[in-house]
Amino acid sequence: MTDWLLDGEPELATDRIQGNVLAGFFTDYQLFVGLRIADAGRARRWLADLAGEITTVDDVLGHRLLARAGEETREPSGVWLNIGVACSALAAVGAPSAFDDVAFREGLARRFRILGDPPSDPAGWPAGGPGEHRLDVLLILAGPPAALPARADELVASARAGGLEESYREPGSTVPGRGIEHFGFRDGVSQPGVLGTVGGAPDRPITRRSIPDERAVPHAGPGKPLVWPGEFVFGYPGQGNLPRRGGPVSRAGDNDETTAFALDGSLLVFRRLRQDVGAFRRFLATGTEDLRRQGLDGMTPERLAALIVGRWPSGAPVTRSPDQDDPDLGADRDRSNDFDFGDDVHGDRCPLAAHIRKVNPRAGPSDVSVPLQKRLLRRGIPYGPFVSENPSEDVDRGLLFLSYQCSIADQFEFLSTDWMNSPRRPAGSGGHDLVVGFEGAEGRRRDFDLPRPGGGPPFRVSTTEEWVLAEGGEYLFAPSTAALASLA
Numbered sequence: 001m002t003d004w005l006l007d008g009e010p011e012l013a014t015d016r017i018q019g020n021v022l023a024g025f026f027t028d029y030q031l032f033v034g035l036r037i038a039d040a041g042r043a044r045r046w047l048a049d050l051a052g053e054i055t056t057v058d059d060v061l062g063h064r065l066l067a068r069a070g071e072e073t074r075e076p077s078g079v080w081l082n083i084g085v086a087c088s089a090l091a092a093v094g095a096p097s098a099f100d101d102v103a104f105r106e107g108l109a110r111r112f113r114i115l116g117d118p119p120s121d122p123a124g125w126p127a128g129g130p131g132e133h134r135l136d137v138l139l140i141l142a143g144p145p146a147a148l149p150a151r152a153d154e155l156v157a158s159a160r161a162g163g164l165e166e167s168y169r170e171p172g173s174t175v176p177g178r179g180i181e182h183f184g185f186r187d188g189v190s191q192p193g194v195l196g197t198v199g200g201a202p203d204r205p206i207t208r209r210s211i212p213d214e215r216a217v218p219h220a221g222p223g224k225p226l227v228w229p230g231e232f233v234f235g236y237p238g239q240g241n242l243p244r245r246g247g248p249v250s251r252a253g254d255n256d257e258t259t260a261f262a263l264d265g266s267l268l269v270f271r272r273l274r275q276d277v278g279a280f281r282r283f284l285a286t287g288t289e290d291l292r293r294q295g296l297d298g299m300t301p302e303r304l305a306a307l308i309v310g311r312w313p314s315g316a317p318v319t320r321s322p323d324q325d326d327p328d329l330g331a332d333r334d335r336s337n338d339f340d341f342g343d344d345v346h347g348d349r350c351p352l353a354a355h356i357r358k359v360n361p362r363a364g365p366s367d368v369s370v371p372l373q374k375r376l377l378r379r380g381i382p383y384g385p386f387v388s389e390n391p392s393e394d395v396d397r398g399l400l401f402l403s404y405q406c407s408i409a410d411q412f413e414f415l416s417t418d419w420m421n422s423p424r425r426p427a428g429s430g431g432h433d434l435v436v437g438f439e440g441a442e443g444r445r446r447d448f449d450l451p452r453p454g455g456g457p458p459f460r461v462s463t464t465e466e467w468v469l470a471e472g473g474e475y476l477f478a479p480s481t482a483a484l485a486s487l488a
């Protein structure tokens, strides 16, 4: 490690920021509990009382230090707890809620059509929406699987006494896949590094740095550019240490009360994304045939899947290993991120519409000047049985997608609507993001292009099928423990 600091790197209030935001829980088992407010006055007090139970960044980092020293297991022995509150729920309990972010203000049930989700009635969503599964509050529990339900029961009992009712409960687990999502690919390989130091330890950067500070954009490690914390947590400088969103530090709203309440908090996107593994595999088979018919030799379903993701199942990027998977490369956290698309501007090695290229153009072509302002802190976890446990196609399985950012409209929604669902952005052409498989802003048909060696019209596969089915969720605010306590 070569820990250096940039000028002006802020000290982060890691004793108040929720642990999943900046440290990430990344446990094998999690349990999500939704609550609906029945009595706003009592709910406000219950939320304030919960402040002392929230797991902070310091708690998670402290555990990791002990685990590294061999004094703790990798997984926490107790249950970690984090919380998100919807904007309408903040307003209902009389908390400051004048956030600038239009997406957060409106909530997912009023925004899902913008995202290109298939038509659905939010009242019937299994998570979120205005019906019985409304998510005024989302609790995120992480820890040993045997301890999670009992802790959830305890919290629900106290919530009931505090004017809230349980509206949703769902476990997430990475076992037995351990980091592999249901389509069979390693997930969570690439995350932005966050600038700033750990509170109370001004010499200790929150993201350890393994390479020297020599690049125009400072990097924590290969393929891991450092992003200013104001992109993810309110109250800190945004990307480039530049004024952003109305001030030198990121603000939540024009109103000072909301901005003060939002300090050290973050906006949380929660989406229940059901994955139809059978539909994805059928598309890979027909797509492969189609490409062969167009004269593309050597295509296989495995290769097509890797081109659609931009990585092989092991996590090895197709840019670095174009012809086949390379498990050693995939297992190497540094090497598997040590690439960009600057020398592959036409997508000859990694297609322009590959998932990882759509959502993170790295140094390749892009229609925005600062793509690092579009990064997310992803904290999702699979739900439902893995194919290896239950091969049936009718099983409800998928991804509980979570991301933290300071602007849902400019970050999460921008990636979904402006890049993934657009056939021409960010790189000018190339088709749609076929991993996520939403219907796209321009109609149900989605195209995916592979350049033809020597030029000419690209090889193209098209589909109107969907294998990721959005089934609700909510846009929430993850307050600091101080903000929660201020509701007393």
Ligand code: HEM
Pocket (backbone or CB within 6 Å): 181, 182, 183, 185, 186, 187, 188, 189, 190, 191, 273, 275, 309, 311, 355, 356, 357, 359, 360, 376, 378, 398, 399, 401, 412, 415, 416, 435, 436, 468
């Ligand atoms: C069920 C749906 C999804 C699946 C199966 C999926 C799968 C994957 C996989 C396999 C990777 C590569 C591993 C990695 O780089 O960490 C990845 C990366 C990524 N995904 Fe997704 N994803 C899904 C939905 C989404 C959504 C909805 C978004 C955001 C709107 C998103 C944003 C990202 C980002 C930002 C990366 C990192 C790219 C990079 O930095 O190189 N994903 N995803």
